[in-house]
Amino acid sequence: MKTIISIKSISLLIALLSTIILYKDLQSSEQTKHYELSQFISPETCGGCHTQIYEQWQGSMHNLSSDDIIFNEIANAGLVGLKSKEDIEEAEHCQTCHTPVGYITGYPRKTSDDRTKIAPIAKQGIQCDYCHSITGAYSIYNAQFKYSPGNGEDDPGVKRGPFKDSESDYHQSEFSEFHTKSELCGTCHDVKHVTSGVWLETTYQEWKQSPYSKQGVQCQDCHMYQRPEYPSTGSTKRVKNPGTAADGSVEREHIFTHYFVGANMAIPAQSNLAQSKEISKMAEERLKHSVDIKIDSQVEVKQQHKADGKNIKSQNSEENRIIIRITNNGAGHEIPTGVSNIRQVWLKVIVKDSKGNVIYKTGVPDEKGYLPPNTIAYSTIFGDGKGNVVDNLAKAREIISDKRLKPMQERIEKIDIGEFEGKITVEASLLYSGLPQNVADSLKGLNGMNIPVVVMKEVKQVVSR
Ligand code: HEC
Ligand code: HEC
Ligand code: HEC
Ligand code: HEC
Ligand code: HEC
DSSP states (O other), rough: HHHHHHHHHHHHHHHHHHHHHHHHHHHHHHOOOOOOOOGSSSHHHHHOOOOHHHHHHTTTHHHHHTOOHHHHHHHHHTTTTSSSSHHHHHHTHHHHHHHHHHHHSOOOOOOOOGGGSOOGGGGGGGOOHTTTTTEEEETTTTTEEOOOOOOOOTTOOEEEESSSSOOOOOSEEOOOGGGSSSSHHHHHHHEEEETTOOOEHHHHHHHHHHHHHHOOHHHHHHHHTBTTTTTTTTTTTTOOOOEETTTTTOOSSSOOOOOOOOSSSSHHHHSSSSHHHHHHHHHHHHHHHHHHEESBBBBBEEEEEEEEEESSSEEEEEEEEEEEEEEOSOOSSSSSOOSSTEEEEEEEEEEOOOOEEEEEEEEETTSOOOOOOOOOOEEEEEESSOBBSSSSSOOOOOOEEEEOOOOOOOOEEEEEEOOOOOOEEEEEEEEESSSHHHHHHGGHHHTTOOOEEEEEEEEEEEEBB
């Protein structure tokens, strides 16, 4: 009896195992499956009927993602001097998200592939037919999507979107819940090192842990509501955008905008497209509705005993701390998010005495736009696994520190400004720059590009003891 059972259970186990292996095989062959470039329809064709949506998307970072010079300069620099197979594999996989139509149709597969050979349609970055051919995802990171594209212009197939009753003479339409949820965005906006497994970008996870996810506010509810004058952040109303999805089609209560505005001003500002200039302005508006700052009207006084080595007597001294409270009340994720190792968000403080003399300052850039070393900054710092800071994320094996502003949480900074008499005036501001100017200046291909700095919020307060 016993042996029969064990034989039975063993064969059952084998059957089970082979099903799992078969399933895994199927899954991975699906994931690496190549599509033909000819299956994808150019954004200009979609724009023939979806005029407004096309114009919005045209200026967006999604259109510019493949040609983005900051991306390309950093990607190319990242390939230099790598020795380990693990590092090289990571450094070579940038096109997966930045040139996704090219990647899934076979070229470019690698960062080092010749850019002049990229097909014109693939150079148009994250585009209409790519997003609207997605049917779901295997995992919510590293662009592990499932796709079902059509067969080019003559047989466009099914376009998936938010409507349950959508009809078009040109293509079939289908409601897709996946398109209405953060997971669609998160599948590219969470990035994991392909060999070391270190999380390099975590916008989706940050959102998932935020109050917004609990309230059901998706990425789309902020980023696909913005249009000029409506920044649509956590601190501003997210007003509906009534209109039509295609020229002459039915009126709808809300048409999701396709500007995909984040915080990037440098790339849109230097693009030749008029639409991009608009994106740059909207990014500034978005940043200006992201944070709140308050300064306490009294300093915190701390008595300190300093034992001096030579004199046996200990000395009494005083610490006068100004208290600054910063709240990320606008973003559905941390500030900064995404490539938070290169984004620069910092606190600038200037303290003046009653005569107007500056008695303390921090975070004031020099004439070149470089920040002093003691600046209070919010970013992620990666390491090599032995505690040494790495700039090239291909070498990342650990996160050394992650000091960013979490959504809807107050951050308290206490700054000792030394002794003072009477009343003082404290000016505090939070600033944003997409790339430290010193890093920009070290990338030759950027030709001395000036990286814009935005004052996200600025406050002034008279403070006494
Ligand atoms: C899984 C998807 C994914 C992969 C793979 C990926 N990225 Fe990105 N990348 C993103 C997303 C999403 C953003 C936007 C985040 C933001 O704006 O902060 C981004 C933004 C950037 C930016 C900012 C560009 C700018 O104009 O400021 C740089 C630089 C960059 N990526 C470099 C790289 C490099 C180098 C690689 C390969 C080693 C890479 N990326 C691989 C998703 C990806
Ligand atoms: C000949 C005109 C025409 C062209 C070309 C066209 N569409 Fe459409 N599309 C429409 C019309 C009309 C609708 C219906 C709008 C509505 O229901 O409000 C529509 C609806 C959609 C929807 C909504 C589907 C849903 O169920 O929510 C998506 C997504 C879409 N189109 C994407 C695309 C993409 C991507 C392309 C290019 C590959 C494209 N369209 C090309 C006319 C067109
Ligand atoms: C990054 C992915 C992405 C790209 C690129 C993209 N879309 Fe969309 N689109 C969406 C999502 C997501 C929605 C629905 C949002 C929701 O329901 O929350 C949408 C909605 C739509 C709709 C329904 C009407 C509306 O706007 O609400 C149409 C039509 C459409 N897109 C066409 C296009 C066209 C045309 C392009 C290219 C010019 C394009 N999309 C590019 C993700 C994308
Ligand atoms: C195919 C991968 C992919 C998908 C899907 C995707 N994104 Fe992106 N997104 C990117 C990449 C890559 C960039 C950065 C481009 C660059 O900076 O060169 C980007 C940039 C952005 C930016 C601009 C960031 C900045 O710094 O200004 C926003 C905002 C954004 N995406 C929001 C979304 C939202 C919302 C969705 C879902 C509706 C979405 N994305 C879906 C890959 C993707
Ligand atoms: C409550 C509104 C809100 C939600 C929800 C939200 N965002 Fe944002 N997002 C913002 C604001 C405000 C900014 C500008 C401040 C900043 O840079 O973080 C921003 C900036 C960004 C940037 C540029 C960041 C940078 O500094 O380079 C990206 C990329 C982005 N969001 C993607 C997403 C994705 C993906 C989701 C969903 C997982 C999402 N956002 C959800 C409000 C929101």
